[in-house]
Structures are given as structure tokens and as C-alpha cells.
Amino acid sequence: MSDVQLPNSGQTAADEPDGGRTPVRFRNPGLPAHRHRMADFDPRAAKRAERQVLVMLGLSALGTIFFIVAYFAVPLDGTFATLQVSNITLGLGLGFGIFFIGTAAVHLAKTLMPDTEMFDERHPQRGTKEERDDAAAIMVQSGQESGLGRRPFILGGLVGAAALAPLPAVVLLRDLGPLPGDALAETLWDEGVRLALDPSAEPILASDVTLGSVFHVIPENLYESDHFLDEKAKAAVLIMRVDPDVVEYDEDRVGWDVDGIYAFSKICTHVGCPVALYEQQTHHLLCPCHQSTFDLTQHCKVIFGPAKRALPQLPISVDDEGYLVAQSDFLEPPGPSYWERG
């Protein structure tokens, strides 16, 4: 309290320049005189308010009946048109049925119930001296009667046992899922796995990938997997064919493309959205979720946005029948970063 510096605090009336005739602070003038409503003194106004409440209740009943009629009168046949009619009619009926009960109650309260303001006194949360002393005495007595103060080992044992007791609950959660292992780093791609169209899984002939085109790709064996969505979430790939000269030379990646057909992971290295937008003119790939932008001409290096790492490239070649195949798995884990990724 000593730190509170309120205006005029510490001043007495005697300090005042006019010797205390003017009060230091304004006094609360009290509640202004109550203003009566029309319905308080005019019986006709009261009657009118009563009628208005009744009209609202009537409208509510109409709304409810309208809802029930609409429920049976508007059948659903699987088209969007009937769905829309059904939704609007049901919504209007039920909505008005409920809304007008509310307005009726509020209108009744505001026009016909008394509107003179009432006072309640407030009491501080803090108990009185006696209450606090009694409470303290009870706590002290309980402490003594429990005897824990005199027998500290019981207290220690209790705390220890109680602290251990929840551990089984934590242990029980262990089987929520398997340990990660290398699962995030391994995909279905492997030497000789054919690149196939998403979602039909038809293999892709290198000759069908014309200059400037882009294909959404999955491993041909995707649907043989038990959890194909899990596999797809790691293995989805985009292939694009460009003039090989526009792509920067990188000696580590020589032979990873097939005549300018480049395969890159489609899973964003930021938080895993599909990098689904390809800009043919600039050779940029854009993630629609957070706008990370990858430049194909720099092996999908990040040129804008919140991702840090380039999209992993899938080394590809052509098999005997002319279909595109992977040379191996990705050489680094695809998708968002994680601690053990390295």
C-alpha cells in the first residue's frame, strides 16, 4: 500500500489553499432520478408491449411449424440444389422459431418488468480478523492432529509414493505408436521402381514427357503397400521436362535426369504440404500453403519463403521398355525437417 501514489494522497483538507472549504475530490452524486417508461404509467402502452410480446411468440410458433413442414416437404436426392433448398428452409424455420422466443423474453423484461435499479453491497474477499484467526487455528490444529509434522518420514513417504503413482499412466502411453527409427528417411523408391501417374499408377514412358510438361508421380507399387497413404505422404514426386541447359551444372547430380526430365520430391521441406504449383516460364515450384518457392534451375533450391532446404531430387533413368524408373531411394529424407534428420 505504501507504494500506491494516488492523486491527493497524503493531503489533508488543511493543506488546501482555501483552508479546506473545497473538498479534495468530487463526491459521488448518487443515482440519477429514475425515468419511467411509457408502459409504467400508460396502460395503453403496457397493452401494446404485451401484444408485441405475443406477436413474437406467435412468429416463433410459425417458424417451428414451418421447420417441421419443410423437413418432410423437401426431400434430399443427392443433388446440391435440393440440399440448398432444404438447408435454407430448415434454417429459416428453426432460426425464427428460436430467435423470436428470445426477443419476446427480452422485450418482456425491458418493457413490462420493473426497471428500477437495485443495489447490492459488496464485501471484501478478505475474511474478517476473527474468520482468518479461526481458519488459521483450524489449519494448525488439523496439521497437529494429522501428526505428519511429528512423523516426517510418513510425510516424505507420502510425497514420494504420490509422485511415483502417476508414472504408470505415462508408461501406459508407450504403445500409442512405434518408435520412429528410420521410417521417415525411407520411401518406396528404390532401384528400378517405375515412376507412375498419380493416382492411376500407370507407368510413364519417357517419350510421353514432352518439353515443358509436368507430371504428378507416385511409385508404381504404391497400392501394394498396406498403408499407401503413409507411403504416398513421403514418396509423392513431381517430374518436369525442361531444356537441360537451363539447369545449373552440378557434378554430383550428373546422370540423375533423363534428357531434361527432372524428378523432385513433392513434399515441402517446410511443414509438408504438397508443392503442387509449377510455373512453366520461370521453372519455379510454389507451395500453396506457405509460399515457399523452389527454383528448378538451381536444383529446387529455396529462393523465397519459410522453407530452408531444397526439395530432394530423385535420381531417375529409363528401363528397357522406355519407362521412367528410379535409380535409388532419395539420398536424403524427404518432407519436413526433424531433429534426427541430420
Next chain:
Amino acid sequence: MSTPAGSTAAFTPTSRTARLSAGAADYLDERIGAARLVKGFARKVFPDHWSFMLGEIALYSFVILLISGTFLALFYVPSMTLVEYEGSYAPMYGVTMSEAYASSLNLSFDIRGGLLMRQVHHWSALIFVAAIVVHMLRVFFTGAFRKPREFNWVLGVVLAVLALAEGFTGYSLPDDLLSGNGLRIIEGVILAIPVVGTYITFFLFGGEFPGETIIPRLYILHVFVLPGIILAVIALHLALVVAHKHTQYPGPGRTNDNVVGFPLMPVYAAKAGGFFFIVFGVIILISGLVSINAIWVYGPYDPSPVSAGTQPDWYIGFVDGLLRLMPGQPEFTLAGFTLSLNVFLPSLVVPGLMVMALLAYPFLEQWVTGDNREHHLLDRPRNAPVRTGIGVMAITSYCVMWAAAGNDLMALAFRMSINDLTWFLRFMFFVLPPVAFVVTKRICLSLQRKDRELALHGHETGRVVRTADGEYFEVHEPLSDTERWLLVQHETYRPMAIPPKAHEDGRKPSVVERVRANLSGFFFEDRVEPVTPRELAAAQHHGEHEAIEQPTGDEAARRELTSGTPD
């Protein structure tokens, strides 16, 4: 019922209805002490103000969520087992999808009123979170979190966080393409947690993303665990409102020791009860007329496709926006481990800090003011300029983050480069909040000066009078006592004295002492104090036409002494 309000005369039952009610009352009283309950609560006074209805909207939308959610749960199947869709929506016929998505489609196309209930559920979720946020802003800007209500503020922050969690778990349940991509982002975010991220992901999803268990797990959280906790916290929140009695705005007749308003029975019950039906009705009308989240357009979840312009529900937008604003550079590899600060900071650290700041604010402000009294009269926001400035600053940074979540849509609508727009928002994230603080604080101080001006000189009448001496002045009409009270009733804090280099006993002031004094200076250095009766008397003494400069503090007292002497 038929007795006049306030009458305490003994009630003698006469009619048949009255005799029946008396019998029922007697039965209940002898078993559950109903008389004491009625006597204690039925005439409890609640103050009236539109801004007190914001919390009510939040409460009512939660009730509506429970009602509509129960209906949805009768038909929704929380399973990721893949099935072929065989419902009546032709474009999806034969498509492989999870049972969750198929049952969500059935709710729209095969269950009459199902779409309406889904819309009611979704709309009331949006409104639930919005009402909580606006209610929190009201509580913040009026200082309703001050002693003794600090714990209730904390409970409110907990409710806000739980509401976000409820919203997110529910958002994912239809298992459509949009919500699946949302889950994918969550997976990426959890993976970015240092050391344990991968393990949490595998435990949460029961293995790799998306797996086959996440939907049933989110479902039990969404329909049982989280609502149960929310209900319990709401009960505590309301119990404390009853225990503290509601705050009230300052005004004639309202003091820190009373509460002025209307009794629970019948007025408040009718108004608040009626308001529940109004909120419910309006939400149903919106749901009937404005359909959102047309899941049948998106298709089932598949990790490969995505639609451009994807947006989360509005309340997750600020996190998504911050994820978009954050540049990628702060991801690095250390001793063979990857630390993705580009994801971890915006998605988990910053929201965590925001919640911490919310939890800490009431305690921080009390520490700065050192004011240990109970406060039941609300502040007008202008009378707490620094607090109001801090609040507007927080809103501004929130809005920048939130706007960033729509950067792609804005770039499209205004034909701007998305890169330029993102850079612009990155700068605004740092520039706008401080600007908002300074501007708001100045506006508050100006409004206080306006209040002083009005209290001292009254209303301008527009009537210009020429005195016999040829002097012109405009006649001002003085305020009535009740009118003036609102302008002069508040108290202002003064900054603490900066501690001396050494205390009298030679002890050096601690860092804590100095921080506290500096914060106190930050909060209260610039202030406009309310008009005192002396100042008003002086103003009237000088004549209504003469402008009085607004003196404060000691200067005011000095000037008073000189100007108070007879000419």
C-alpha cells in the same frame, strides 16, 4: 409471481396454482434447502451493459456446440478405414475414402437437417472463439482483471486456449482434403520440436503420417476430454463471477462498494435467458443462409493434391500467418541434429509466449502499480493510456500475423507480387505495433484532456456574448453533477520515485527495485489527472470564457496558489 417486486410480505396461498407451487416449494426446501438458495441468489443484482453480453455469447455458443455436436455424433463415424462411397452424392460415387469423410458426406446429403446442424456447429465454433477473444479484450481494456479477479482472468486464458484446441481437433474430423492438409502442417510443426518432435509425432499419429488412428484419437479429445475440461473451467469461471459479484462501469451512484443493476429474478433471468435464444436463433439463421466448409467440393484426404488459397479457420490464422512470414534461414544442423527454428519459433514458441504474456499481465500491472486494493469499478480505457496502448499494440501484431495468413488471397485480389507483400508484412510486423502503441496512448491522453476541458468549462453553447467592455466570449453551459461525475471519478497513479543511488542505510537499490521504478515511470509518467473541485472552482472563478491551461500535479497546486489570490 403475483406479488409486487420487492415485497417481503408473508405470502398466503389462495389460488389452486399458488397452493400447488407452495407445496412443491415446501417439498424442495425440506430436501435441498431451496429457500436458502432462493433467498441467497434469486435477487442477486447484475449490472447492465452491452459489453457484459460478450461473455454470455461465448457461454451460449458453447451450449449450442454441445447441442449440435451431440446430433452430429449420432451419425459421424470416427474411423479412417477406407471404404467406397455409396451415398447419394453422385460426383463422389465409388470414390475410396475414409469412413469419417463418407459419414460426413452422408450427414450433408442423406440426413435431413444434417447439413444445417453441421453449419450450426461450425458457425458456433467460429463465434465461440470470436466471443471469447472480444470478451477478453473487454476485460483487458476495462481493467476487470485487477484484484480480486486475477485468477478468473487466468481461467479465462485457459478457456481461450482450450477453445482453440477444441476448434482444431474438430476441424480435422471430416477428413477432407482441406482438414487433412491442416493436419499435415501440424505434423510438420510437431516434427520441428527439438529432440522429442519425431517421437511425439509417432505417438500421436500411431506411426507415420497420416496413419489410421489420428481421427479416432482427435475425436475422443474433441467430444469428451476437451469439452469436459472446458465445462469444469466454465463452472469455476462463473462461480468466481458470483463470488466476486460482477464489475460495473463507473457512473453516478456506482461505487467500489456496491453493485447497481437488476435482480436475477425475474429481470436478469428473462434478459439473459432470452439472449440465449437470440444467439441460438441468429446462429441458425446464419447457418441456413451462409454455408461454409463445403467438404463435398474438397474430396477425401490425399497427401499429394492441394488446392491453392487454402485457409485455416480464422482463429488458427495468426499461427499460419506467422509461419508464412518467417524466413527459412534459422534452420540449421548442429552436431548431426537438425533444429528447425524457422518452424518451431513461429508455430510454438511465439504462441506460447503470447499465452504467457496474457497470463502474466494482471500480476505485472499490480506489481507496477503496487495497488493492493480490490477494484470493482471498471476503468474507462482512456484513463489507463499505457494499458490501452499495450492492448492495441497486441491487437495490431495479432492482426499483422492474421493478415499474413491471407497473403496469397490478398496478392491475388490486388494483383500484387506475393513476395513483395510478404516482405511488406514482415516489416509491418515490427513497425506497426510500436506505432499503434504510441498513437493509442496519445489518443487516450487527448481524450482525457477533452474530458478535463469539458468538466472544467462545460458544454459549448455556440452563443457568443459581447460584454459592456466590448469583450466577446462564448457562453459555456456547466455540467450537472451526474454528468460531470463520469469525467472526474477516476484515480490516476503517479510514477514511483526512481530509487536513489544508495538507500539511507547504505544498501544499494536492487535491480528489481530499479526495474519496477522504471516500469512505473513507463506506465504513469505521462498522465492527465482528473479535475478536482478546487480546479473547477478556480475555473469558475476565472470566468467561463477564459481558457485555463491544464495544469497537473504540483504545478497545479502552485498555479492555484498564485491565481487564487484576489486580483
